[in-house]
Amino acid sequence: MxxxxxxxxxxxxxxxxxxxxxxxxxxxxxxxxxxxxxxxxxxxxxxxxxxxxxxxxxxxxxxxxxxxxxxxxxxxxxxxxxxxxxxxxxxxxxxxxxxxxxxxxxxxxxxxxxxxxxxLWGGEDIRKMAEKGSLQALKITMMKPPESFKLMEPLKRKLLEANGGACVLYDGPVRELCPLAPNNVNTMAAAAVAAHNLGFDKTMGSIVADPSLTNWHIVQVDVWGPGDIAAGTAFHCQTVRRNPAIIGQVTGSAxxxxxxxxxxxxxxxxxxxxxx
Structure with a gap:
């Protein structure tokens, strides 16, 4: 080659x-x-x-x-x-x-x-579950300091109204979030592609502004598989990635x-x- x-x-x-x-x-x-x-x-x-x-x-x-x-x-x-x-x-x-x-x-x-x-941690595992049809639900939560978000309205205004305090800026389908935070949620978009049986509409995303995160961006991935989610008996895997990042950086160094x-x-x- x-x-x-x-x-x-x-x-x-x-x-x-x-x-x-x-x-x-x-x-x-x-x-x-x-x-x-x-x-x-x-x-x-x-x-x-x-x-x-x-x-x-x-x-x-x-x-x-x-x-x-x-x-x-x-x-x-x-x-x-x-x-x-x-x-x-x-x-x-x-x-x-x-x-x-x-x-x-x-x-x-x-x-x-x-x-x-x-x-995104575990992307291949998510893709394999989607192919098998065993992936029931997927949610990605991203937590960063307020200065590390580049947002469109109405999220930009919501961040300003939080006045530097901790705030859940969005919680819902990834498809609706992507155009509101295009620079911040590429990880979620990759997850929605991996979870092709759920796609952008059924893959959930949450972004949280947290001023206490002075050295990190945190990405939490929750995956649910076979079983009854409502009863709490479904397969559930949660990973938490702490990505080193300077305040103001959109992308963590790792x-x-x-x-x-x-x-x-x-x-x-x-x-x-x-x-x-």
């Missing part, structure tokens, strides 16, 4: 991390880097790698294109990316839009559509390494939708 060529769409903190990792890798080559504000790349990325016009992405012959910019990139370019290469969605909240999800699943006939697990592992795993699975 030859060296794989990676195209990176977006150059925020995660994009910058990925560029450095790809350039220092022994079996990956950097096909291109694109950023909405091109001047951000000046002095940081060699000109030979900079792609100024994203419409020309196919000319760089990437084997895998990785989006780490914004969910709108998937809505605009996702189908086209999949015509030319495997595509890894760093902002899977884009798939909460039912039309976008359907289009991308339909487009993944020649290349693979990869969903990174990010901070997620960066996890994401790079997903890049390395995003190949060889063929067409279709795959967790990685």
């Amino acid at each position: 030859g060296r794989r060529r990676i195209g990176i769409v977006g150059y925020g903190h995660l994009g910058e991390y990925l560029v450095k990792e790809v350039l220092s890798s022994g079996d990956l080559d950097l096909a291109f880097v694109w950023n909405r504000t091109a001047s951000v790349l000046d002095g940081k990325v060699e000109n030979q790698y900079v792609l100024h016009d994203l419409d020309a992405f196919a000319e760089r012959n990437a084997d895998l294109i990785v989006e780490v910019a914004h969910p709108d990139m998937t809505k605009t370019f996702g189908e086209r990316f999949l015509e030319a290469a495997d595509y890894m969605i760093g902002s899977p909240t884009a798939l909460a839009d039912a039309e976008t999800e359907l289009k991308l699943r339909s487009a993944a006939t020649r290349h693979g559509l990869y969903i990174p697990t990010g901070a 997620t960066y390494a996890s994401f790079m592992c997903s890049v390395n795993a995003a190949f060889g699975k063929g067409p279709g939708v795959h967790l990685c």
